[in-house]
Amino acid sequence: MDQATFIEQYATNRANTNSLKWDALDERYGNPNLIAMWVADMEFKVPEQVTAALTQRVAHGIYGYSYTPDSYYQAFMNWEQARHGLTLQKDWIRFGSGVVNSLYALVNTYTQPGDGVLILTPVYYPFFNAIQDNHRQLVTSELHNDQGHYTIDFEDVEAKIKANEVRLFIQCSPHNPVGRIWTPEEETKLLALCEQYDVLVVSDEIHQDIEIDREQHPFVSALSIANGRFADRVIVLNAPSKTFNLACLLNSHVIIPNEMLRAQYDAKINRLSQTEVNVLGQTAGQAAYEYGAEWLDHILAIVRDNYHYLKSQLAEHAPKITIADLQGTYLTWLDLRAYVQPEATRQFIQDQCGLAVDYGEWFSAADQGFVRLNLATDPKYVHKAVDNIVTCIAQASR
Ligand SMILES: Cc1ncc(COP(=O)(O)O)c(C=O)c1O
Structure with a gap:
C-alpha cells in the first residue's frame, strides 16, 4: 500500500469522540479551535487486524x-x-x-x-x-x-x-x-x-x-x-x-x-x-x-516524512528555530527562543499560530521557550502547523 492510500484508509478526524487531545482543547487551552499537536497519541486507526480481534471479542x-x-x-x-x-x-x-x-x-x-x-x-x-x-x-x-x-x-x-x-x-x-x-x-x-x-x-x-x-x-x-x-x-x-x-x-x-x-x-x-x-x-x-509490523512501518514513514517536511520548511523560512534531532519517539522538540521571548511562547503558539502543544517548562523549568509537537498525525495538520509558524514569524519580524 502506498502512503497516500494508507493515510486515506487510516487517518481519522477525532473530534466528538471524547478524545482528550481534541475534545478537551477548550478546557485545557481555552480555545476549542486549535490544531491539537499535544498528547502523545495518533490520528490513525489501529491495524485492521486489531479492530477485527476486538470486534470478535466484543461480539x-x-x-x-x-x-x-x-x-x-x-x-x-x-x-x-x-x-x-x-x-x-x-x-x-x-x-x-x-x-x-x-x-x-x-x-x-x-x-x-x-x-x-x-x-x-x-x-x-x-x-x-x-x-x-x-x-x-x-x-x-x-x-x-x-x-x-x-x-x-x-x-x-x-x-x-x-x-x-x-x-x-x-x-x-x-x-x-x-x-x-x-x-x-x-x-x-x-x-x-x-x-x-x-x-x-x-x-x-x-x-x-x-x-x-x-x-x-x-x-x-x-x-x-x-x-x-x-x-x-x-x-x-x-x-x-x-x-x-x-x-x-x-x-x-x-x-x-x-x-x-x-x-x-x-x-x-x-x-x-x-x-x-x-x-x-x-x-x-x-x-x-x-x-501490526507492516502498519507500524507505514506510521514510521509518515512520522519521518512529517519531520523532514517540518525541518526543511523551518530551515528555509525560520532558520533560527532549533529542532532537536529526531531519532526516537514521534515528538519533535523546537527551540523558539531566537524569535519569541520565552514568556510570550503561549501567546505566540496558541493565539497567533493556533496550535495546542506541550510547553517546554512542563519538562523542565529551564526550558520555557521550547515546544513539543506530536508528528504521529495526518500530514495535513503538520503542513498547516508549519505554515502558521512560518507566517507568524514573518509577521513578527516585519
Ligand atoms: C515516556 C512516557 N512514559 C509514559 C507515558 C504514558 O504511559 P501510560 O499512558 O501507559 O501511563 C508516555 C506518554 O506520553 C511517555 O511519553
Whole structure:
C-alpha cells in the first residue's frame, strides 16, 4: 500500500469522540479551535487486524474476569525478539494499567521517603510527579544541548548520584521530549555508573518501537546492553500503547528479570491492589504484536516524512528555530527562543499560530521557550502547523 492510500484508509478526524487531545482543547487551552499537536497519541486507526480481534471479542459479549493466555506472552516476546533482539522470559513479565501507574508503584516499592531519585531533564513530566508526590528527593541532571543535539553529562550524573545518595534512576529511552535514542555506548556508561553506586534503574521504554531511522539509530533495551550485564538492576516499563495507538485500553508491562526485585514488587503490589488484566487491552495488544509490523512501518514513514517536511520548511523560512534531532519517539522538540521571548511562547503558539502543544517548562523549568509537537498525525495538520509558524514569524519580524 502506498502512503497516500494508507493515510486515506487510516487517518481519522477525532473530534466528538471524547478524545482528550481534541475534545478537551477548550478546557485545557481555552480555545476549542486549535490544531491539537499535544498528547502523545495518533490520528490513525489501529491495524485492521486489531479492530477485527476486538470486534470478535466484543461480539462474544462477556467481559468477566480474565487471565493472560500463553499466546499473549508469546506474541509480545516474539515481537521483542524480532524487532529488538531482546530475549525475555515469561516469568519476568507483570502487567499494569499504564506505565505512569507502574512508575508510581516502583518508586514506592524500591525507595523510601527522602531517598534520592535521579532523572535527566528535560523529561516527560509525570517523572517529576512520581518522585515528588511520593515525597522522594528529586535529583536532576540536565542534558547537554548543543544546537538540538542532546547528550548526557556523565560527570554531572556521577556528581549528583554521589552528592544525593541516589537510590533509583528513572530513565526515558528513547527520550521524550528530546528525541534521542541512547547509543549502546551511552547506555553502558550510564548503567555502569548505576552499578558502581548501587543505583537501581527503571527504564521507561514505552517509545521503544518508534525508531525514526532503524539503520542509523536502532533502539537497544537497557536489558540487552553489554549482553545483559546490567539486567539484574534494571526494570523495564513498556507497552503496546504508543506503538499501536492503544493508550486507553490500559495494558502495559513491567519487566523484572531479578528474582529478588520481582518478589519485592509482587509483595508490594499485592498489598496495594488486586490487579486484574484488561481483556480488551490484551486482545488488542496480542493482535498488534502478531500482525501490526507492516502498519507500524507505514506510521514510521509518515512520522519521518512529517519531520523532514517540518525541518526543511523551518530551515528555509525560520532558520533560527532549533529542532532537536529526531531519532526516537514521534515528538519533535523546537527551540523558539531566537524569535519569541520565552514568556510570550503561549501567546505566540496558541493565539497567533493556533496550535495546542506541550510547553517546554512542563519538562523542565529551564526550558520555557521550547515546544513539543506530536508528528504521529495526518500530514495535513503538520503542513498547516508549519505554515502558521512560518507566517507568524514573518509577521513578527516585519
Ligand atoms: C515516556 C512516557 N512514559 C509514559 C507515558 C504514558 O504511559 P501510560 O499512558 O501507559 O501511563 C508516555 C506518554 O506520553 C511517555 O511519553
